[in-house]
Amino acid sequence: MARIAFLGLGVMGFPMAGHLAAKGHEVTVYNRTAAKAEAWVKRHKGDWAATPADAARDAEFVMACVGNDDDLRAVCLGDAGAFAAMTAGAVFVDHTTVSAQVTRELAGVAAAQGLGFVDAPVSGGQAGAENGQLSIMCGGSADDYARAEPVMAAYARICRRMGASGAGQLAKMCNQIAIAGLVQGLSEALHFAEKAGLSISEVVEVISQGAAGSWQMQNRYKTMEENRFDFGFAVDWMRKDLGICLATANDTGASLPVTALVDQFYKDVQKMGGGRWDTSSLIARLRALG
Incomplete structure (x- = not known):
C-alpha cells in the first residue's frame, strides 16, 4: 500500500480518492474549499491538509483532479504547491483535462526536481468515477507509468500509456x-x-x-x-x-x-x-x- 496525496475533490476527485482509501492506501486529501476535504475524511477516514504542499509531503504518489491549466499550475508550483514538498522519486499523476502544453511544462519542472510525472486524464464521467470504471489515457515515461498504474487501477476500467508526456492529454x-x-x-x-x-x-x-x-x-x-x-x-x-x-x-x-x-x-x-x-x-x- 502507498502513501498518496489527492488534490481536488470535485465530482470526479471525491470518489476517486475514496476508491484509493478503500483499497487500503494511506490517503491525505486537499481541496480549495476545506469543507469538502473535511467531508471526505468523515466518509473515508484518512487525513486532509490545508495546502497542496502539506498534502504531498512524504507522499509516494500525488494525484490531482482540478479544473484547468491555471488550477493545475496553482496546485503544483510555488511555496504551497505540491512540487515544493515532494521528495525525489515520488510521482505526480495528473487526472485533470488540460492542454498538452501545460503538461509538458510541468513535466519538465518535475523532472528537474527528480520527480516523476504522468498525465492521465480520464473519461467515464461522474458515474465512472463513483463505480471505479474510468478509462485513463496516460503520457509520460514508461517507468513512471509502470509505477503509477497499479495505484490508478483502484478506479480504472482500462488504463493505457499512449506515449511520451502530453500523449494522454x-x-x-x-x-x-x-x-x-x-x-x-x-x-x-x-x-x-x-x-x-x-x-x-x-x-x-x-x-x-x-x-x-x-x-x-x-x-x-x-x-x-x-x-x-x-x-x-x-x-x-x-x-x-x-x-x-x-x-x-x-x-x-x-x-x-x-x-x-x-x-x-x-x-x-x-x-x-x-x-x-x-x-x-x-x-x-x-x-x-x-
Missing part, C-alpha cells in the same frame, strides 16, 4: 472530439423522432441494437427525452475541453469542422442559462429553435 482530446459530434447526432435523432411523432423509447430500443448504438444513447436518451440536464458533465467544462482541442488542432494542422460547429452550439446552450447542464443538453437547443 492528446488522447483525451480525441475522446472529447468524438463525444461532441456523437451527442449532436443523438440530439438531432431524438428531436427528429419527436417531430415525426415517434416514440423516443421505441426508436432507441431498436436503433441502439444496431450501428447507431452508443454509451451516450444508452445512458442519456431517457433524460434527454424528459428534458432533464441537472447532472453529469457540465457544458462549461465541455467548452473548456473543446477550446483546448480546437487550439491544438490549429497548432497541428488538423481539421475539426464538426467540433468547431458543436462548440458554437454549446455556446448557445450557455446563453440559454445551461452552463452547468449536462452535455446532452444540446437537444434543448434544438427544441428552443422549434
Whole structure:
C-alpha cells in the first residue's frame, strides 16, 4: 500500500480518492474549499491538509483532479504547491483535462526536481468515477507509468500509456472530439423522432441494437427525452475541453469542422442559462429553435 496525496475533490476527485482509501492506501486529501476535504475524511477516514504542499509531503504518489491549466499550475508550483514538498522519486499523476502544453511544462519542472510525472486524464464521467470504471489515457515515461498504474487501477476500467508526456492529454482530446459530434447526432435523432411523432423509447430500443448504438444513447436518451440536464458533465467544462482541442488542432494542422460547429452550439446552450447542464443538453437547443 502507498502513501498518496489527492488534490481536488470535485465530482470526479471525491470518489476517486475514496476508491484509493478503500483499497487500503494511506490517503491525505486537499481541496480549495476545506469543507469538502473535511467531508471526505468523515466518509473515508484518512487525513486532509490545508495546502497542496502539506498534502504531498512524504507522499509516494500525488494525484490531482482540478479544473484547468491555471488550477493545475496553482496546485503544483510555488511555496504551497505540491512540487515544493515532494521528495525525489515520488510521482505526480495528473487526472485533470488540460492542454498538452501545460503538461509538458510541468513535466519538465518535475523532472528537474527528480520527480516523476504522468498525465492521465480520464473519461467515464461522474458515474465512472463513483463505480471505479474510468478509462485513463496516460503520457509520460514508461517507468513512471509502470509505477503509477497499479495505484490508478483502484478506479480504472482500462488504463493505457499512449506515449511520451502530453500523449494522454492528446488522447483525451480525441475522446472529447468524438463525444461532441456523437451527442449532436443523438440530439438531432431524438428531436427528429419527436417531430415525426415517434416514440423516443421505441426508436432507441431498436436503433441502439444496431450501428447507431452508443454509451451516450444508452445512458442519456431517457433524460434527454424528459428534458432533464441537472447532472453529469457540465457544458462549461465541455467548452473548456473543446477550446483546448480546437487550439491544438490549429497548432497541428488538423481539421475539426464538426467540433468547431458543436462548440458554437454549446455556446448557445450557455446563453440559454445551461452552463452547468449536462452535455446532452444540446437537444434543448434544438427544441428552443422549434
